[in-house]
Amino acid sequence: MIMRDASIETTAIGVVGAGSWGTALAQLLASQGFSIDHWVYEDEVREQMRTDRENGRFLPGVRLSDNLHPSGDLDAVVSGKDLVLVVTPSHVTRQTMQRCGPAIDADTIVVSASKGIENQTHLTMSGVLTEVIPGLTDQRLAVLTGPSFAREVARQVPTVVTVASGNPDTAAYVQQVFATPYFRVYTIEDVIGAELGASVKNVIAIAAGVIDGLGLGLNTRAALITRGLVEIRRLGLAMGAQPRTFTGLAGVGDLILTCTGDLSRNHTIGKQIGQGRKLKDLLAEMHMVAEGVKTARSVYNLSRKLGVEMPISQAIYHLLYDDLDPKTALHQLMTRDLKQELDEI
Numbered sequence: 001m002i003m004r005d006a007s008i009e010t011t012a013i014g015v016v017g018a019g020s021w022g023t024a025l026a027q028l029l030a031s032q033g034f035s036i037d038h039w040v041y042e043d044e045v046r047e048q049m050r051t052d053r054e055n056g057r058f059l060p061g062v063r064l065s066d067n068l069h070p071s072g073d074l075d076a077v078v079s080g081k082d083l084v085l086v087v088t089p090s091h092v093t094r095q096t097m098q099r100c101g102p103a104i105d106a107d108t109i110v111v112s113a114s115k116g117i118e119n120q121t122h123l124t125m126s127g128v129l130t131e132v133i134p135g136l137t138d139q140r141l142a143v144l145t146g147p148s149f150a151r152e153v154a155r156q157v158p159t160v161v162t163v164a165s166g167n168p169d170t171a172a173y174v175q176q177v178f179a180t181p182y183f184r185v186y187t188i189e190d191v192i193g194a195e196l197g198a199s200v201k202n203v204i205a206i207a208a209g210v211i212d213g214l215g216l217g218l219n220t221r222a223a224l225i226t227r228g229l230v231e232i233r234r235l236g237l238a239m240g241a242q243p244r245t246f247t248g249l250a251g252v253g254d255l256i257l258t259c260t261g262d263l264s265r266n267h268t269i270g271k272q273i274g275q276g277r278k279l280k281d282l283l284a285e286m287h288m289v290a291e292g293v294k295t296a297r298s299v300y301n302l303s304r305k306l307g308v309e310m311p312i313s314q315a316i317y318h319l320l321y322d323d324l325d326p327k328t329a330l331h332q333l334m335t336r337d338l339k340q341e342l343d344e345i
């Protein structure tokens, strides 16, 4: 049993986004007894969730509790809530939350569970939400992240995540709301570090998939994860993150999961590219999001703008957008100038 403050039990919650992660988290909360208003984008998905109590498109095989209420009314889902959870793909977060931002009450806690960096602004999701939700400050904002495949959380596989907020009280509140005996929640204060770890690992996971698609070995994958973490940390430091964040769940934890787990969409797309398939064909077949594809563009431009050395991430950008051959990319990475391993800081 997780001990919660009695006041937590009556928390009114709205969830925006019913992809695999939005549905898994909404169901997790519903299974704990919270009444959930859940905004579902597609009419047919919403209808199926209402009638069959299943989201067959994004999270098949998981029965939805009766206290999870699918809705197409975005304003109604977010208004009058103690907590609003935003779980849209990062490229539609701005447009979605711009629509309903004014309906969110001034004291509502807003939690982002999306992972990505906007292409146009280079903002992480906390930055986007702060721009589009009137009056939202970092005091009412939190980020839920860490190694967590939706399908495993839905099966109640023991999972450990972290909640980042600039306000420790907000982090502690969100921690209490989400924690279950199979979903352990830590807190940290470094929001930008947590979001960068969560976002850039998707680019490195594409690289890990490419390595597997090329049929390379475990040595290569371990090297990739290690050097990928160096790149994530470098970008993080350049953007004001705390270095220790990257040794935690939002950093190395999520990086290991996504680089090694067959359930990862980012890893899968990388693997197919390694096997010779083209990005545009893969995207045309996918109804889910592989955030690393868009984030690779943001990271490429950010790293150049900030002068941060990120050779793996830059190679993935060229592979995705300039048709760089995977074997050539690997050869270029392996034959870079020889150097000392660790950065000064």
Ligand SMILES: NC(=O)c1ccc[n+]([C@@H]2O[C@H](COP(=O)([O-])OP(=O)(O)OC[C@H]3O[C@@H](n4cnc5c(N)ncnc54)[C@H](O)[C@@H]3O)[C@@H](O)[C@H]2O)c1
Pocket: 017, 018, 019, 020, 021, 022, 023, 040, 041, 042, 058, 087, 088, 089, 090, 092, 096, 113, 114, 115, 116, 148, 149, 150, 151, 287, 288, 289, 290, 291
């Ligand atoms: N799936 C996971 O295991 C997992 C785990 C942790 C974090 N995340 C993150 O959660 C976020 C959401 O991913 P997901 O896996 O739930 O999504 P998904 O890939 O399963 O589904 C896509 C979602 O996008 C929505 N969508 C498509 N077009 C839209 C539009 N124009 N406006 C609004 N919504 C639209 C769909 O309704 C659906 O909810 C991503 O940032 C992802 O990285 C996912």
Ligand SMILES: O=P(O)(O)OC[C@H](O)CO
Pocket: 115, 146, 147, 148, 149, 150, 202, 205, 254, 257, 258, 263, 264, 265, 266, 267, 289, 290, 291
């Ligand atoms: O399936 P992916 O690659 O989007 O990864 C899902 C989560 O981010 C893992 O923590």
